[in-house]
Amino acid sequence: MQTAVKDYLPLFKFRICSLITFSAVVGLISAHRNISFANIFLLIVATMMASAGASAFNHYFDTDIDAVMQRTKRRPIPSGAVGHSKAVLIIAIGLFATSILITFKMINYMAGIHLFLGGFVYAVVYTVWLKRRSWLNIVIGGLAGSFAVLAGGASAAPELCMPPVLLSITMFFWTPSHFWSFAILYKEEYEKAGIPMLPNVIGEGKTAWYIFINTIVLVISSFLPVFFGYFGIIYALAALASGIFFIAMNIKLLFTLTKEVARKNFRASMVYLSGLFLAVIIERLIG
Structure with missing residues (x-):
């Protein structure tokens, strides 16, 4: 079955990505310094890419349980719209790595560190380590959202705000x-x-x-x-x-x-x- 570009789009969980990105922008605005359209634009692009990459990895790793639940069985991989292949993993890693590179090079190192930690918490700590093991999964996994706010704040200036x-x-x-x-x-x-x-x-x-x-x-x-x-x-x-x-x-x-x-x-x-x-x-x- 031929896979179209549109079949890949649900992998990125745009509603969740939008919430995380909005949180980052609010973090930037709350810092009340160095706010420019260019800074906001770069933050939005980087955060959306990082969130999309982490979400795609979540889809890739959770294929088996997504296939079991009625709510998630129509997702791209369990439904067969997208194959459970290395392509999805490469896309996920590529998006995330590019977002971190953009943040380090075009914003600042501290925003990059926070963005990396947010993606790491969601993709590895929550998805791989905790989701299937502990009821604390979403408690600790919630740090991903916190790091998004911190990334936004740090994008205004790397110093603590x-x-x-x-x-x-x-x-x-x-x-x-x-x-x-x-x-x-x-x-x-x-x-x-x-x-x-x-x-x-x-x-x-x-x-x-x-x-x-x-x-x-x-x-x-x-x-x-x-x-x-x-x-x-x-x-x-x-x-x-x-x-x-x-x-x-x-x-x-x-x-x-x-x-x-x-x-x-x-x-x-x-x-x-x-x-x-x-x-x-x-x-x-x-x-």
């Missing part, structure tokens, strides 16, 4: 609340594939409590930039409003533990993060 560091902490705590909700939604499929997601290890009820407790910590962490004086009233109000909204959805999940509510909580996590990041951008635009 606190706003991106504090936002990377928030990003780290956001990931479990986001993906554990997703894991409740697809509990049976993960169980069938033998993936030890938290709901499969301790049950959905306890997982809902883990989500709630983690979200409390998440919301508290989101106020660190305000506490240390880096952001003002706009960000503070956004953190408060989005935090109350997300906690309310968590409480609903605690007392109405259904797939539909888990789906709503999953989507609420996206609304929460979007509101927080948009507030960062607005603060810097008018600040």
Whole structure:
């Protein structure tokens, strides 16, 4: 069967890549220095390429479990649209290596280090080492998103800058609340594939409590930039409003533990993060 270019595109998980790239851009903007269209463009290109490469590797490595789950069996490799060949691996490594080279040569070394660490965490630490072994898979794997924010901050200047560091902490705590909700939604499929997601290890009820407790910590962490004086009233109000909204959805999940509510909580996590990041951008635009 002839493989078309379009068959390869889903390998790159553009929605996830877009989120990671947006996080990196927010990291850059939060640093509030050396912001130019050229810098933003280079960061977007490099982060998209690194994320796409890591995602393609994830598809390559996870072919066996993707074929088992209803949600993923139509992905390019298990569906047969793309062969499980070295070509996919070469594309993945090529994209990732090129992105790191671009970052080191055209941005700076510190942004390159953070971008490399983000891709390494997702492709190797999460995909290869932890996903099939431990319920901590997405907790530690969540560092990939944190490194994206740090890469963005470092692209403004290689010296340590606190706003991106504090936002990377928030990003780290956001990931479990986001993906554990997703894991409740697809509990049976993960169980069938033998993936030890938290709901499969301790049950959905306890997982809902883990989500709630983690979200409390998440919301508290989101106020660190305000506490240390880096952001003002706009960000503070956004953190408060989005935090109350997300906690309310968590409480609903605690007392109405259904797939539909888990789906709503999953989507609420996206609304929460979007509101927080948009507030960062607005603060810097008018600040």
